[in-house]
Amino acid sequence: MPALSIHHLPRRIRAGSSVRRLTYRGAGIATGGMLFVAALLALPGVIAPAFAAGSTGAPSALHVTVSAGNSGSLILSATDSDGAAPTQPVHFFVTTSLFGGAKLVPIGVAHSYGGFALSYKPTVTGRQTFTAEILDSSGAVLSSGTSSFLVTTRTAMFSPSETNAPKPLASFGRGMVGVLLAIVGLIWLTLIVTLVRVTRGTARLAT
Amino acid sequence: MEQLHSIENVPPLPKVRRAAIRPILKPGRAFWPVVALLTAIVAWGIMAWTVQVRQGLGSAGYNDHAFWAIYIADVITFIGVSYGGAVVSAILRLTGAHWRAPLTRIAEATAVVTVIIGASFIIPHLGRPERVLELIWRPNLSSPIFWDFVAVSTYAFASIVFFFLPLMPDLAVSNPAMEEAGLTRRARLFKLLSFRWNGNQRQHRRLNGAIGLVAIMIIPLAVSVHSVLSWAFSLTSRPWWHESIWAPYFVVAALYSGIALVILVVALFRKVYGLEPFISERHFVRLGFILVPFGAAYLYLTLADFLPGSYVGEHGIAAVFSAVITGRYALWFWIFVFGGCIIPIVIMALPWTRRLGFIVGAAALVDGSLWLKRIIMVVAPANYERVNGLFGAYHFTWISISVTLAGVAAIPLLLLLLFRVVPILPVTEMEEIAAIEAGIISAHAPVSGGVGKTIAPELVAPGVTAIDTTANLDMHTEGI
Numbered sequence: 001m002p003a004l005s006i007h008h009l010p011r012r013i014r015a016g017s018s019v020r021r022l023t024y025r026g027a028g029i030a031t032g033g034m035l036f037v038a039a040l041l042a043l044p045g046v047i048a049p050a051f052a053a054g055s056t057g058a059p060s061a062l063h064v065t066v067s068a069g070n071s072g073s074l075i076l077s078a079t080d081s082d083g084a085a086p087t088q089p090v091h092f093f094v095t096t097s098l099f100g101g102a103k104l105v106p107i108g109v110a111h112s113y114g115g116f117a118l119s120y121k122p123t124v125t126g127r128q129t130f131t132a133e134i135l136d137s138s139g140a141v142l143s144s145g146t147s148s149f150l151v152t153t154r155t156a157m158f159s160p161s162e163t164n165a166p167k168p169l170a171s172f173g174r175g176m177v178g179v180l181l182a183i184v185g186l187i188w189l190t191l192i193v194t195l196v197r198v199t200r201g202t203a204r205l206a207t
Numbered sequence: 208m209e210q211l212h213s214i215e216n217v218p219p220l221p222k223v224r225r226a227a228i229r230p231i232l233k234p235g236r237a238f239w240p241v242v243a244l245l246t247a248i249v250a251w252g253i254m255a256w257t258v259q260v261r262q263g264l265g266s267a268g269y270n271d272h273a274f275w276a277i278y279i280a281d282v283i284t285f286i287g288v289s290y291g292g293a294v295v296s297a298i299l300r301l302t303g304a305h306w307r308a309p310l311t312r313i314a315e316a317t318a319v320v321t322v323i324i325g326a327s328f329i330i331p332h333l334g335r336p337e338r339v340l341e342l343i344w345r346p347n348l349s350s351p352i353f354w355d356f357v358a359v360s361t362y363a364f365a366s367i368v369f370f371f372l373p374l375m376p377d378l379a380v381s382n383p384a385m386e387e388a389g390l391t392r393r394a395r396l397f398k399l400l401s402f403r404w405n406g407n408q409r410q411h412r413r414l415n416g417a418i419g420l421v422a423i424m425i426i427p428l429a430v431s432v433h434s435v436l437s438w439a440f441s442l443t444s445r446p447w448w449h450e451s452i453w454a455p456y457f458v459v460a461a462l463y464s465g466i467a468l469v470i471l472v473v474a475l476f477r478k479v480y481g482l483e484p485f486i487s488e489r490h491f492v493r494l495g496f497i498l499v500p501f502g503a504a505y506l507y508l509t510l511a512d513f514l515p516g517s518y519v520g521e522h523g524i525a526a527v528f529s530a531v532i533t534g535r536y537a538l539w540f541w542i543f544v545f546g547g548c549i550i551p552i553v554i555m556a557l558p559w560t561r562r563l564g565f566i567v568g569a570a571a572l573v574d575g576s577l578w579l580k581r582i583i584m585v586v587a588p589a590n591y592e593r594v595n596g597l598f599g600a601y602h603f604t605w606i607s608i609s610v611t612l613a614g615v616a617a618i619p620l621l622l623l624l625l626f627r628v629v630p631i632l633p634v635t636e637m638e639e640i641a642a643i644e645a646g647i648i649s650a651h652a653p654v655s656g657g658v659g660k661t662i663a664p665e666l667v668a669p670g671v672t673a674i675d676t677t678a679n680l681d682m683h684t685e686g687i
Contacts, residue, residue, distance in 0.1 A: 177348045184357055187424065191368050198372060198417045199402045205410045206403035 062090070062132045062145030069119050072155040077110065077117040078132035078145060085116055088134050088142075092118050095129040104131060122151045217406075217642045219380070220634075223485065227630035228381050230480055232388050234627060245620035252613020255606045256331050264334040267607040272590050272599020277607045278332035280581040281614055283436060283457070284464065285325030286359060288574065290429040291465010292318035292472075293366050295497065297422040305644065306493060308637045309485040312377075312630070313476055313622075314469045315370040320621040321468070322363045324614050329356075331610050351439040358432040365428050369421045371400075372414060376635035379404035393628070406635070433457045440584075446523030447516070447531075447588040456508045460577055463501035467551075467573035470494050472622065474567045480631060488563045495555045495566045498573070506548040527591050530598060536583050543583070547576025 062078045069075045078090045089111050093104040110118040122128060128151050133144040169176070259266050269276055292314040299307035330336050342356045379401035385394035404410060437457035440448040450456075470491060477486045513532065516524040531540050551569035554560045590598045642648045 180354070184361055187361055187428070188364065190424065191365055191421070194417045194420055195368055195371075198375070198414055201413045202375065202402040202404055202410050205407065205413065206405050 061143030062086070062134065064092075064130050064132045064145050064147040066130070066147075066149050071121075072153055073119045073121045074149075074151075075117050076107075076120055076130060076132070077115075078134075080143070086134055087112075090116055090118075091133045091135060092120070093131040093133070094120075095131065096124075098124075121155050123154050125151050125154045127151075217635075217639050217648060220638050220641060223632060223637050224380065224384070224634050226480070226482060226485060227377065227632035227634045228384050230623075230626040230631050231381075231385070231390070231393065231628065234623075235479070238623070238627075242620065242623055245616045245623070248616035249613045249620060252610045252616070255609035255613075259331060259334075259606050259610070260336065266604060267331070267610070268602050268604045269334075270599065270601070272592060273586060273601035275332075275585050275589050276601050277582065277585075277603065277611060278328055279439075280578065280585045281611050282325055282328045282332060283581050283585075284574075284578045285321050285328060285614060286362075286436065287325075287433060287457070287461035287577075288465045288468040289318045289322035289325060289362075289366065290433060290458075290461040291463075291467070292316075292321070292469050293369060293425050293465075294429050294462055295466055295469055295494075297369070297425050300418065300422045305640045306490060308640045309482065309632055310469070310473055310490060310494075311373065311636065312633045313473050315366070315373070316622055316625055316629075317469060317472045317618070318366045318465075319363075319370045320618055320625065322359070322366055324617050324621070326359050326363060328610075328614060351435065351442050354435050355439055358428075358435040362425075362428050362432040365421060365425050369418075369425055372418050372421060373633055373636060374629055375401050375414065376404050376406060377630045377633060379406070380634055381630050396628075429461070430458050433461045440588075445588045445593075446521075446527045446591055447584070450512060450516075452508060452512050456505075456512060459501055459504045459508055460580070463498065463505050464574050464577040466494060466498050466501060467570035467577075468618075470498070470567060470570035471574065472618070474563070474570075475619065476622070476626070476631060480626075482632070485632060485637070491563050491566045492561055495561065495569065498570070499552055499555045502548050502552050502573070506544070506552075509544070509548075522596070523591060523593060526596055526598075527587050530591075531583060531587050535598065536587050539579050539583055543576040543580040546572045547580060 061081060063081065063083075065077050065079065067075045067077075076092050078086060078092075080086060089109050091109050092107050094107050095102050096105055097103070107120050108118045110116045127148050129146060129148045131144060131146045134142045136142050267277070296307065296311045296314045296318070300311070330339055333339060342353060346353045378397040382394055382397040382401065385391075385397055434454040434457065437453040441450055441453040443449060473486060473494075474491065477483060513528060517528045517532070519525075530536055551573050554565045554569040586601050587598075590601060592599060639648065
C-alpha cells in the first residue's frame with residue numbers, strides 16, 4: 001500500500017468485517033443522506049439513552065466503550081487491551097446499511113484535549129456497531145476495535161431549536177391556518193360573486 | 208362639456224376593430240407553420256417528460272446534491288413573469304394611464320398563459336405526477352408547498368377573471384364581424400360570453416366597478432403569491448435559502464421579469480399582426496421606464512442579500528456566497544448582474560439607446576438573466592453539503608432542457624391560439640379613451656376597463672400626446 005497522509009483517510013481501503021472503499025464524497029453523501037433521513041424520522045424531545053449491558057463485539061487491540069451523555073448523546077471512548085487510555089487520536093466510525101450494504105461512516109475523531117472521548121447523537125435506534133481506530137501518520141491502522149450496542153433513543157442530528165427557545169409563532173398554530181384559509185375562501189368568493197354579478201347584471205341591464 | 212356625448216354613444220374606430228380581429232379572420236400565411244413548429248417543441252418537451260417519468264428525476268440531472276433544480280426555477284420564472292402582465296395592467300388601470308389601452312389585452316393574456324404554464328411545471332418538479340393530487344386529497348397544512356398551491360391557484364383564477372371582464376364588451380362589438388365572416392361558431396361563442404352587452408351606462412358602471420375591484424385585488428394577490436413561493440425556500444434551514452429578504456426579493460424579481468416579458472410579447476405581436484399604428488415606440492419607452500426602477504431595486508436587494516452574509520462569514524452562507532460570487536457559479540452570477548440589471552438600466556438611461564430594438568434586447572436580457580439567477584438561487588444552496596462543506600454537482604440534461612424549452616415555446620403558442628379566438632386589442636377601451644382625448648365624451652366617463660372616474664389625460668402623461676393618434680385620426684376621418 002502506498003504511503004498516505006492522514007488527509008487521504010477517506011480514500012483508502014478500510015479493513016473491517018468487510019472491505020469497503022469509502023471515497024470522500026461517498027462518505028459525505030452517506031452521512032448527509034443519513035442525517036436527512038434521520039432528521040425526518042426523529043422524534044421530538046430528547047430522552048436519555050439506555051443501552052444494553054456490555055458489548056457483544058469482538059474487541060481487537062482497542063476496546064470501545066459507550067456511556068450516556070447529555071441531551072441524548074452517547075460518549076464514545078476507547079481503551080487498549082490493558083484498559084489504558086490511548087495516546088493518539090482515535091477515529092470513530094458507525095456501521096450503517098442505510099445506503100445499501102454495510103458501510104463504515106466516520107463520525108468523528110477523539111483527541112487528547114477531549115479526553116479521547118467523542119460525543120455522538122445516534123439518529124436511529126437498534127443495534128449499532130461502532131469502530132475505533134488509531135492511525136499512524138501515513139494513515140495505516142495501528143489498532144482498532146469494534147463493538148455493538150443497543151441504542152434505544154434517537155434524536156434529530158440537526159435541531160434548529162436545540163436550546164428549546166420558544167418559537168414566537170407557535171402559539172398561533174391551527175388558528176392561523178383557519179384564518180388563512182378563511183381569507184383565501186373570501187378571495188375566491190369575492191371573485192366568483194363579482195363574476196356572476198357582472199355577467200348576470202350585464203344580461204339583465206341590457207334592456 | 209354639456210354638449211359631450213354619453214358613454215353609450217362613443218363613436219367606433221373601424222381601424223382598431225379591424226386590427227383587433229385580424230388574427231381571428233386573417234392570421235397570415237405563417238400562422239399555421241409557426242403554430243406547428245411551436246407545437247412540435249411543446250410535444251418534444253412532453254415526450255422528454257414522459258422519459259423522465261419512466262427513468263426518474265435523475266435523468267433530468269437531479270441527485271442527492273441537487274434535489275431541487277431547474278424545474279422549480281422554471282416554476283418561479285413562469286409564475287413570476289405572469290405577475291408583471293397582471294400588475295402592470297392593474298396599476299395602469301388604477302392610475303388611469305390612457306396609454307395603457309392597446310397593451311392591456313396582451314399583458315393580461317400573457318399573465319393568464321404564463322401562470323398556467325408555470326403552475327404546470329410543478330408536475331415535472333414533483334417527479335411523480337400522481338402525487339400532485341395529494342395536494343388536494345392529503346394536504347399538509349404546515350407545508351409551504353400546500354400554500355403555494357393555494358396561492359397560485361387563487362392568483363390564476365383572479366388573473367383569468369381580470370382577463371375576461373374587459374373582454375366582454377369587445378366580444379359584443381366584434382360579434383357582427385364574426386357573423387359577417389361566416390364564423391358562426393365563434394359568433395355564437397362571442398354572443399354567449401358577452402352576456403348581451405350593449406354598452407349602456409348601467410352596464411358600464413357595473414363592469415367598471417368589477418374591473419376596479421379585481422385590479423385592486425390582483426396586486427396584493429400577486430405580492431402574496433410570490434412571497435409564499437419564496438417561503439418554500441426561506442422556511443428551509445439551508446444557507447442562503449433561509450433569508451428574510453427573499454420574499455420582497457422574489458416579488459421585485461417577478462415584477463421586473465414580468466414587465467420585460469410584456470415588452471417582448473407586445474413587440475412580437477405588434478410585428479406579427481401589424482399593430483404599429485396603435486402600439487408605438489413610445490409605449491416601449493414607457494414600459495422601459497417602468498422596468499428601470501424594478502431593475503435598480505433588484506440590484507439593491509441583491510447587494511442587501513449578499514453583503515451581510517459575506518461580511519459575517521458564517522460557515523455555510525460564506526461557502527455558498529463564495530461559490531456564487533467568485534467560485535463555480537460566478538460566471539453565471541456576473542452575467543446576471545450585468546446582463547440582467549446594469550445593461551438594461553444603461554440602455555434606458557441613454558437617450559440614443561432608448562429605441563425599440565435596444566429596449567426589446569434589454570427585456571430579453573432581463574428575462575434570460577433572471578432565469579439564470581433563479582437557477583443559481585436554487586442550485587447553489589441545494590448543492591451545498593452541510594456535513595462536509597463541499598459542493599455536489601448539477602448538470603442540465605436534454606430532458607430538463609427540452610421540458611424547459613417546451614414551457615418557453617408554450618407562451619407564444621398559447622397566445623397565438625388565444626388571439627385566434629378573442630380580439631387582440633381592447634377595442635371598446637381604446638374607442639372610449641380616444642373619444643375622451645378627442646373631447647367627444649367627458650374625461651370622467653366610466654371608461655371600460657378603467658375604474659370609474661378616469662384621470663384627465665394631461666395629468667396622466669405630462670407632455671405626451673394621446674396614446675392612439677391613428678385612432679383619433681381614424682375617428683375624425685370617419686366624419687364623427
